[in-house]
Amino acid sequence: MEGSQMAIKTVGVVGAGQMGNGIAHVMALAGYDVLLTDISQDALDAALDTVRKNLERQVSRDKISQSDADAAMARIKTTLTLTDLGPSDLIIEAATERETVKQAIFEDLLPHLGPETILTSNTSSISITRLASRTDRPEKFMGFHFMNPVPVMQLVELIRGIATDQATFEACQEVVENLGKTAASAEDFPAFIVNRILMPMINEAVYTLYEGVGSVKSIDQSMKLGANHPMGPLELADFIGLDTCLAIMNVLHDGLADTKYRPCPLLTKYVEAGWLGRKTGRGFYDYRGDVPVPTR
Numbered sequence: 001m002e003g004s005q006m007a008i009k010t011v012g013v014v015g016a017g018q019m020g021n022g023i024a025h026v027m028a029l030a031g032y033d034v035l036l037t038d039i040s041q042d043a044l045d046a047a048l049d050t051v052r053k054n055l056e057r058q059v060s061r062d063k064i065s066q067s068d069a070d071a072a073m074a075r076i077k078t079t080l081t082l083t084d085l086g087p088s089d090l091i092i093e094a095a096t097e098r099e100t101v102k103q104a105i106f107e108d109l110l111p112h113l114g115p116e117t118i119l120t121s122n123t124s125s126i127s128i129t130r131l132a133s134r135t136d137r138p139e140k141f142m143g144f145h146f147m148n149p150v151p152v153m154q155l156v157e158l159i160r161g162i163a164t165d166q167a168t169f170e171a172c173q174e175v176v177e178n179l180g181k182t183a184a185s186a187e188d189f190p191a192f193i194v195n196r197i198l199m200p201m202i203n204e205a206v207y208t209l210y211e212g213v214g215s216v217k218s219i220d221q222s223m224k225l226g227a228n229h230p231m232g233p234l235e236l237a238d239f240i241g242l243d244t245c246l247a248i249m250n251v252l253h254d255g256l257a258d259t260k261y262r263p264c265p266l267l268t269k270y271v272e273a274g275w276l277g278r279k280t281g282r283g284f285y286d287y288r289g290d291v292p293v294p295t296r
């Protein structure tokens with residue numbers, strides 16, 4: 001490769017949650033050596049388990065061969081020591097969606113990074129320019145935003161901060177192509193493209209419920225059968241996590257200072273209750289039985 005651009009071979013993934021394990025999965029399947037880190041060994045073990053199950057699902061549906069799955073699994077290593085990721089060619093931070101958490105991770109990592117390491121965040125809404133400005137390499141920093149479920153969704157949003165250089169963008173774009181996915185280039189404004197459009201729709205669905213226009217069932221059915229969405233908006237909100245949906249609405253509301261983005265009080269209420277969707281067993285649906293049951 002020419003200029004400051006280098007071939008990316010090793011990828012460090014910070015955070016082994018829903019997004020982190022999916023990112024490790026697709027990177028390993030595409031042939032990258034992956035080092036996955038988290039603060040808890042249980043989270044790392046659970047992530048490897050999830051990747052194994054999702055690879056098996058792809059094998060059973062003839063999407064990939066058993067030897068592809070085995071090779072991918074063998075390419076994923078885990079560590080509890082964040083700084084072990086320092087020498088990676090590319091780092092994708094997929095930790096909790098809180099700016100203080102992400103900033104602390106970058107601060108710990110920075111002294112250990114190789115000079116050429118590209119640093120990225122899977123943030124769904126935090127300013128890339130601001131995150132980048134607090135690192136020693138704003139020109140090698142960008143947003144690398146996957147959609148959930150990562151192994152299935154075709155899109156990756158690539159977000160350039162004000163200082164991101166072209167070589168960094170192109171290196172990340174090449175990685176996305178190697179994953180067999182499509183990159184959409186988004187400017188660094190609140191919630192980028194997908195969530196700028198998706199979250200107000202979900203928030204409006206919650207208002208529709210709050211104002212009694214429809215029930216959980218009728219709202220989801222309407223959008224599935226009437227607009228051909230694969231999931232209804234409330235089912236999708238539960239899938240994404242209601243805390244994440246609320247956090248993104250707050251970023252839009254604060255960042256664009258427009259009342260059209262005000263989060264629905266009912267969404268706030270569910271989050272206050274700890275009913276965050278699938279991950280806590282309850283949200284707009286109750287997932288604790290055999291089939292999801294609407295909670296309103």
Ligand code: CAA
Binds near residue numbers: 151152
């Ligand atoms: N890993 C690997 N494969 C998976 C998988 C996973 N985690 N989850 C599902 N799949 C595969 C299945 O194996 C199946 O493959 P085939 O088509 O080859 O058979 C396919 O995906 C469909 O799965 P299912 O038949 O089990 O279920 P489904 O048809 O109901 O589809 C879905 C599930 C793909 C999740 C679909 O409901 C969907 O597309 N939902 C919308 C998802 C969406 O909008 N995501 C974006 C959220 S926004 C976001 O992520 C951004 C943010 O920052 C918040």
